[in-house]
Amino acid sequence: MVPAQELTVRPARRRRRxxxxxxxxxxxxxxxxxxxxxxxxxxxxxxTAFYYGLFRWxxxxxxxFVGFGNYREILTRYPLSEEITAALGHNVxxxxxTMAIQNTIGLGLAVLLHRNPWGKRLFQTLxxxxxxxxxxxxxxxxxxxxxxTFGPINHVLRAVGLDSWARPWLGEPDVALPVLIxxxxxxxIGGPLLIFGAALAGVPRELEEAAAIDGASAARTxxxxxxxxxxxxxxxxTVLTFIGCFNxxxxxYALGGSDGGPGGAMDVLGLLYYRTAFQGxxxxxxxxxxxxxxxxxxxxxxxxxxxxxxxxxxxA
Amino acid sequence: xxRKYGVLGxxxxxxxxxxxxxxxxxxxxxxxxxxxxxxxxQEDVAAYNKIFQSYEDAHPGxxxxxxxxxxxxxxxxxxxxxxDANGPDVAQLRSYGLLQPLVAASxxxxxDDQVKELADFPKPVLDGARGENxxxxxxxxxxxxxxxxxxxxxxxxxxxITAPTTWADMIAAFEKLKGANVIPLASTVTxxxxxxxxxxxxxxxTYGGTDYxxxxxxxxxKFTDGPWVKSLETWKGTNKYWPPQSSGVSYADAQALxxxxxxxxxxxxxxxxxxxxxxxxxxxxGIFNVPPAPGAAVDKTLVPGYVDGSFGVSAKSPKRExxxxxxxxxxxxxxxxxxxxxxxxxxxxxxxxxxxxxxAQALRxxxxxxxxxxxxxxxxxxxxxxxxxxxxxxxxxxxxxxDAAGAAGHIQRGVDQWFRPKN
Numbered sequence: 001m002v003p004a005q006e007l008t009v010r011p012a013r014r015r016r017r018x019x020x021x022x023x024x025x026x027x028x029x030x031x032x033x034x035x036x037x038x039x040x041x042x043x044x045x046x047x048t049a050f051y052y053g054l055f056r057w058x059x060x061x062x063x064x065f066v067g068f069g070n071y072r073e074i075l076t077r078y079p080l081s082e083e084i085t086a087a088l089g090h091n092v093x094x095x096x097x098t099m100a101i102q103n104t105i106g107l108g109l110a111v112l113l114h115r116n117p118w119g120k121r122l123f124q125t126l127x128x129x130x131x132x133x134x135x136x137x138x139x140x141x142x143x144x145x146x147x148x149t150f151g152p153i154n155h156v157l158r159a160v161g162l163d164s165w166a167r168p169w170l171g172e173p174d175v176a177l178p179v180l181i182x183x184x185x186x187x188x189i190g191g192p193l194l195i196f197g198a199a200l201a202g203v204p205r206e207l208e209e210a211a212a213i214d215g216a217s218a219a220r221t222x223x224x225x226x227x228x229x230x231x232x233x234x235x236x237x238t239v240l241t242f243i244g245c246f247n248x249x250x251x252x253y254a255l256g257g258s259d260g261g262p263g264g265a266m267d268v269l270g271l272l273y274y275r276t277a278f279q280g281x282x283x284x285x286x287x288x289x290x291x292x293x294x295x296x297x298x299x300x301x302x303x304x305x306x307x308x309x310x311x312x313x314x315x316a
Numbered sequence: 317x318x319r320k321y322g323v324l325g326x327x328x329x330x331x332x333x334x335x336x337x338x339x340x341x342x343x344x345x346x347x348x349x350x351x352x353x354x355x356x357x358q359e360d361v362a363a364y365n366k367i368f369q370s371y372e373d374a375h376p377g378x379x380x381x382x383x384x385x386x387x388x389x390x391x392x393x394x395x396x397x398x399x400d401a402n403g404p405d406v407a408q409l410r411s412y413g414l415l416q417p418l419v420a421a422s423x424x425x426x427x428d429d430q431v432k433e434l435a436d437f438p439k440p441v442l443d444g445a446r447g448e449n450x451x452x453x454x455x456x457x458x459x460x461x462x463x464x465x466x467x468x469x470x471x472x473x474x475x476x477i478t479a480p481t482t483w484a485d486m487i488a489a490f491e492k493l494k495g496a497n498v499i500p501l502a503s504t505v506t507x508x509x510x511x512x513x514x515x516x517x518x519x520x521x522t523y524g525g526t527d528y529x530x531x532x533x534x535x536x537x538k539f540t541d542g543p544w545v546k547s548l549e550t551w552k553g554t555n556k557y558w559p560p561q562s563s564g565v566s567y568a569d570a571q572a573l574x575x576x577x578x579x580x581x582x583x584x585x586x587x588x589x590x591x592x593x594x595x596x597x598x599x600x601x602g603i604f605n606v607p608p609a610p611g612a613a614v615d616k617t618l619v620p621g622y623v624d625g626s627f628g629v630s631a632k633s634p635k636r637e638x639x640x641x642x643x644x645x646x647x648x649x650x651x652x653x654x655x656x657x658x659x660x661x662x663x664x665x666x667x668x669x670x671x672x673x674x675x676a677q678a679l680r681x682x683x684x685x686x687x688x689x690x691x692x693x694x695x696x697x698x699x700x701x702x703x704x705x706x707x708x709x710x711x712x713x714x715x716x717x718x719d720a721a722g723a724a725g726h727i728q729r730g731v732d733q734w735f736r737p738k739n
Contacts (some may be wrong), residue, residue, distance in 0.1 A: 059421025060395045078729055079700065079708070148561035149569045149578075168564020171506050173715055259508045262563060263712045278392065281699035282417040 053289035102185035106192025128190030139254020235310035398423030413696025433647035444623025455626025519547030524613030525687035535737030698734030
């Protein structure tokens with residue numbers, strides 16, 4: 001029997017030989033538009049933000065080089081310094097909550113659909129549909145659903161006698177962040193569902209059959225056979241979730257406004273940046289650029305570290 | 317995230333640059349002058365065109381064009397526009413703290429010596445258009461906003477209530493409505509920008525309004541002093557008359573509670589009248605202000621108000637003389653009347669009476685017993701602004717995460733970093 005790997009490698013080799021005949025000029029020509037766009041919209045703003053962050057600004061006028069003065073300012077000024085720590089904490093909680101709820105449930109649903117493929121396509125489509133809606137609209141619709149005065153959710157709870165459960169969902173500091181995690185999971189659960197579904201489909205059937213013959217229980221089969229083979233998918237989803245959770249802005253803005261909901265319970269770095277940049281004072285450009293750089297370094301650094309760590313586990 | 321905002325920023329820059337490149341029809345026609353007035357009121361274009369028509373009729377060869385931008389993006393666009401001769405000739409300016417970045421960037425022409433009509437404007441009105449560092453006036457104020465309790469006349473009549481003139485009457489009215497299953501006050505908690513407004517409406521008499529403000533500005537009083545802290549308690553004391561589960565009630569919810577007749581009163585700005593009328597054309601409304609609370613520092617009913625914005629001249633405009641002549645006209649009673657009638661607002665021009673009865677009542681009451689919107693108007697010239705600090709602190713206070721003294725302490729600690737009392 002020809003190993004499956006051989007079958008897939010051969011056409012790839014043929015393509016590579018063909019690619020070798022393409023002149024470097026053509027390759028450059030085809031890459032250039034992408035590089036130009038990347039340079040113009042990613043590299044230039046990034047460098048500009050760093051450069052702007054080194055100056056003090058009076059409105060739109062540069063008023064002198066201050067080095068890392070803006071960084072010192074945002075890290076020491078009350079209450080901004082405390083808001084940065086609080087917002088970062090909320091981002092971390094949001095990430096942990098999303099991993100625990102959205103991705104765990106996504107994995108569970110993917111396993112269910114894998115074991116019982118009836119209506120698999122339909123459910124995959126249904127769970128992925130909220131992807132198509134802008135997070136701003138999702139947030140707005142959920143804020144209407146959760147409204148204590150007009151929202152149907154509290155209305156239903158009261159109708160079935162659960163009056164004590166009906167609460168101002170987006171108005172209580174302790175409840176707001178969990179609600180945010182759930183609404184966000186409602187929108188994005190299709191992601192882990194599809195990625196885990198594809199990874200599960202890639203687990204060789206022989207392994208599952210061998211485990212079954214050895215008398216392994218369903219749980220044992222999952223943890224000892226399937227899950228180790230899902231680790232690369234877990235890695236991808238963890239990095240994507242991390243970036244998504246630390247970049248979040250639109251959904252929180254729609255649910256809790258630019259101040260991040262009751263007592264700032266949903267305040268995240270994205271909102272904090274927005275307030276610093278668009279509701280800041282004379283030196284808004286300098287301070288917001290510095291804050292943007294801090295956030296970028298944080299997300300970029302952790303993403304790279306996370307990716308490295310996960311890849312090392314895959315190799316092991 | 318810098319990525320995301322970087323792209324947005326670049327796109328915004330591109331849009332502004334492209335807008336700036338648009339051909340300027342006014343320069344090509346000999347003596348003809350085309351003045352561009354930038355503003356944030358997209359919904360008012362027709363009214364402004366009508367208002368400026370009378371100026372054009374009186375000044376042959378001059379055309380005035382109102383160019384509106386999206387409200388939420390206007391400040392950013394204007395900052396860039398004022399650095400360029402292709403930007404606005406005259407610009408609608410925000411007041412108080414939000415004006416300061418434009419003044420600091422030298423984007424505006426000081427008007428004290430140029431527009432002599434400004435001498436007739438009351439000082440508190442000019443404060444809205446003043447540069448905080450040099451004390452010069454950079455715009456001709458166009459509108460006043462006043463803060464009141466707006467009430468549903470029919471619900472008041474149904475329950476035999478009239479606009480209260482004493483605190484006890486007011487509380488009795490609240491009780492009566494509550495007993496009849498009507499929400500007395502449609503107050504919002506989640507939209508924090510409304511909190512300092514509600515605080516001024518209910519708390520002004522407790523701390524004393526303008527007298528207390530003057531002490532604060534000269535270093536004789538603080539947010540953390542007794543009267544001001546007590547004013548927070550006066551305000552929060554009314555929370556048993558707010559909607560059930562008020563901590564989750566948004567601004568839009570509160571508006572809907574009032575216009576649907578489920579709530580009898582809405583504490584807010586005079587600008588709400590137009591919004592409410594649109595939502596429910598059959599709604600008959602009245603306004604009153606909160607009478608002095610027990611233990612208040614003053615014994616009269618105070619009416620909080622502030623300047624909404626002004627019209628200023630771009631320092632980069634190549635048509636400065638024509639632009640100055642336009643803003644001089646904007647300080648005239650002719651403009652004030654047209655503005656008030658077309659836009660249903662209280663004009664900031666002295667001696668202009670609104671035709672609308674409620675607006676006229678609001679203006680009269682404000683002129684008799686004016687009170688400042690302290691955090692927004694007088695403590696937003698530095699970072700962090702008193703208004704932002706107050707919005708956050710009041711939210712914490714209402715949710716029970718800070719006490720009144722703690723909330724006041726948050727504001728004081730924030731503004732102490734930049735505020736220096738005069739004298």
